Amino acid sequence: MILFPAFSHASRQVTLAWDANDSKPEGYRVFSRQSGEAYNYDHPIWEGTATTCTLIGLDDFTDYAFVVRAYDGNLESADSNEVRLPSLVAEPEQPEATSSQDDAEDLFLTPVLQTAAFSSADSNDTHLQTRWILTRESDGVCIMDLTSTSDLTELDVPVLMLEDNTTYSWTVRHTSAKGSVSDWSTPSRFTTGTSALDGDGNGIPDEQEVETTIDLDDNGVADAEQEDLRCVYVVDSAGQVAVSAPSGSGVSRITAMEATDLDTIGSVDRMPYDLPLGLVSFRLELEHTGGIARIRIYFSDPAPQSARWIKYDTINGWQDYSVHATFADDGLFVDLEIQDGGFGDVDGVENGIIIDPSGYGIANDSEACSLTDAQSSSGGGGGGCFISNTLWAH
């Protein structure tokens, strides 16, 4: 017996048809199951003498399968071939930006972007991930393109992603666990203000700038006066860290650098590493979009043998980046490779800009793994034990 999937989808009903048995039986029975379940042969969903039936009232978002059997008295045939009626796919509702700073002026440089909760006509579907895109309005350059499975309705824009006095627009879309994708939200926009921390506008917070006596790269030129190097005092320490991007590094300009105040990191008390010189963030403009920056970071205090190169940002949390880092034997510098839109670049997009927050860290022997359960308190922060880049893809 051959069962034909003569589906008609109007208001989720299905018409099945099958060829008649050679010797006319007493009748036919149709059985259904949902995906993952077995047939219950005690309960046909249809029984009759016709060789076609129409089943109504089926759920839009359930997978069904059907077989038919002929019967005569107590005798019942084997199953026909099975035909399937796949679930309809519900597109999640278009997300809506709900950030309080929508259309704001003079905005802080690390705003929090927020959207309404995931919503779908399919009540069995759930929110898998959100893609966040932020664009500089003056030239349409995409500044950030992140897809996150943890920052679903709220995203802390990482430090140094945004510049002073610049208008940005941003949009999001939701992807469901069943793989359907919403429309993009209506773009929302805001304008950043002037940073009070960098009065002279050289890209370094004024209180972190170093005197002309500092020469971490030992080239006889004051670091504060070098074009291809930026140097800062780290917060709460007499130490300094410098980023060097000489010609041949793939970098055309270091546009900003700042040391992070570790107290501003929500999960700081559960940091898996000691960070003797804290974390520094920098923004590089590259010679080629999508290129690799080969830079050197100098330290006033040498990194010990056991040091790892550690990154932290609000999207990915703590990451060990040592695979792209080579420490000097004396521990006074580390060579790093970072790819625009690839490894090590927080903005997630090939746009000629690299944003990197990192520092050397020494594992504190305990608790590296106790963070996972508590990290969510940091408001959209990543955190957890060394989540790698697999948390988000782009």
Ligand SMILES: [Ca+2]
């Ligand atoms: Ca400054």
Ligand SMILES: [Ca+2]
């Ligand atoms: Ca120097």
Ligand SMILES: [Ca+2]
């Ligand atoms: Ca980039």
